[in-house]
Amino acid sequence: MSKDLISQLIDTLRCLPGVGPKSAQRMAYHLLERNREGGNKLAHALVEAMEHVGHCRICNTLTEHDECEICSNQGRDGSLLCIVETPADVLAIEATGYRGRYYVLMGHLSPLDGIGPEELGLQKLADHLDRGGIDELILATNSTVEGEATAHYVGEMAHKREIRASRIAHGVPIGGELEYIDGGTLAHALAGRQSV
Amino acid sequence: MSKDLISQLIDTLRCLPGVGPKSAQRMAYHLLERNREGGNKLAHALVEAMEHVGHCRICNTLTEHDECEICSNQGRDGSLLCIVETPADVLAIEATGYRGRYYVLMGHLSPLDGIGPEELGLQKLADHLDRGGIDELILATNSTVEGEATAHYVGEMAHKREIRASRIAHGVPIGGELEYIDGGTLAHALAGRQSV
Structure with missing residues (x-):
């Protein structure tokens, strides 16, 4: 020693x-x-x-079981599929009261690091979409360059299969003061304004 | 489960x-x-x-051996004994190039929490001092109320055995600007001034 x-x-x-x-x-x-x-x-x-601990057979998240708790819960809405990058993102979205299902990418597309659709295992997601029963894909990847690229790519996968795809809203955080919000976020908030 | x-x-x-x-x-x-x-x-x-990992037979620090590395090093000056509260303090003082030996109290006196001389195991330190060969005790406990009380108590133990005891200096840290030093430290620095 x-x-x-x-x-x-x-x-x-x-x-x-x-x-x-x-x-x-x-x-x-x-x-x-x-x-x-x-x-x-x-x-x-x-x-x-x-x-x-391994990966869920269906949604790819980390779990010690063959199917994770959410995938094996029959009460969840199977027509809504939320795409996230990591298992921690699942916990964050669970805290909002979301009742649909998830698919966890375990990363994001990053061609510079040699991570393309194949390396990310998007075929598993494609198979999942092909099994049918999904009405809407919610793209909840991070708001980074890689996250946006991944959201775009997965969105295209949905369009090809005629599944609706939506991106979570980006804008001013609740409780945030405009004065302290960065320009990029504020530009997003303006571009994504909704009529009231 | x-x-x-x-x-x-x-x-x-x-x-x-x-x-x-x-x-x-x-x-x-x-x-x-x-x-x-x-x-x-x-x-x-x-x-x-x-x-x-247990305690060193001699200096009471944490070690996996019967005697810690410092105690079993014959090149260390056995006439200098530095009293510290924790094994992490030993590492901090080692970094200064100190070449004497240590005794680790593994805590401090704290009557309010029911930790008196007996609970702190000061008998082991007393036995250590009684074995002789120590010329000076350097009291390097923390500069907190409990640390000061512990230093005072251990200092008295040394005086009873006619061993010199000294307390590490408290004052303005090197590189510190007077403007940002708290009043207590500054008062200590003034009281402990040395002629140049």
Whole structure:
């Protein structure tokens, strides 16, 4: 063994996003000094999740089951399909009370990084659309260049199959003050104005 | 199993200091989507550290060995003993190039929380001092009420044994501008002025 266990723990904690050397050190000492039980529980949860969590057969999100909870819920509206980039986006949209179904891309198109439709696995989405029963695709990818490109591409896939596609609205956030909103967002908000 | 593995992972990640629900979620998805190997390594490092890390027989710091690296290093100056609150403080002082030895209290006196000299295990420090060979005790506890009280108490222990005791200097940090230093620190800096 080349390094001692405490240094190893500090090093491996740095694989967590947003954790630098100082936070990793603080975390390691906190667990060792005050919460060994928590540390053991965390180790167990990590092993279990890394081992057993895979992708939902239908919507592609992360789940330990063959079908995720949402896909296996018969009460959800199967005619609405919301396209998102990540499982975290599903949680965010779930919090709004949306009752349709999802498809999780697990990324976005990014030709510069060599991620085209094939690498992103859009064939699985195409098969999903071909099975029918979907009236509307809600394109809820991020409002980044890659997210917009992905939304455009998936929108085209829907049009080819004569499925309606819509893009979530972009504009001034609720509670936001115009003074502090960036120009791009404000331009979007003006272009997307709706009659009242 | 009541909760799914992903939720369990998110919950257990929150035992890390400074990790709230959003960061925990981000960490869990990051590991699952992009770094399963890192997750497994982290689990392994956690198990090993929680299982095997104990206290140094001599200086009380956290280590997986019977004696820590510093205590078993014969090149260190055994006549200087630096008293600190936590193992992280040892790392901070090591970075200054200090070549003496340490004693780690693993906390501070805090009568309000029921932590007196006995609970803090100061008998082990007393035995250490009684073994002799120590010329000076450097009191490097934190500059908090509890840290000051602990420094005072340990200082008295040293005086009883006719060992010199010193407190690290408190004052204006290097590179600090007087304008932005709080009054308490500035008062300390004035009271602790040294002739040049």
